[in-house]
Amino acid sequence: MRRSTVILAILIMVTLLGIVAARESTRSQFIALQEAQAKHFALDNRWGQLQLEQATLASNARVGDIARQKLGLSAPKNSQIVMVKAQ
Numbered sequence: 001m002r003r004s005t006v007i008l009a010i011l012i013m014v015t016l017l018g019i020v021a022a023r024e025s026t027r028s029q030f031i032a033l034q035e036a037q038a039k040h041f042a043l044d045n046r047w048g049q050l051q052l053e054q055a056t057l058a059s060n061a062r063v064g065d066i067a068r069q070k071l072g073l074s075a076p077k078n079s080q081i082v083m084v085k086a087q
Helices: 002-057 060-069
Strands: none
Touching: none
16 A cells, blocks of 8 residues: 555656646747747838838839939920830
């Protein structure tokens, strides 16, 4: 009877240690998941900002303003336009 009690106590201790290890593993994985979700949210937010910035920088009005101001370009006059016939 004494031997079976010792074996049972050892099995209970091993089971308890397994439960503690599983809980700790689950807790650390949950923390990692929360960190990954927070990073995903931040990156998704930054992506939206970059798309908005790209749309603003590539607008036709802005490109036209830069062409006139910085490059000195202007729309061609009718006399400067040459029509090419396609064959």
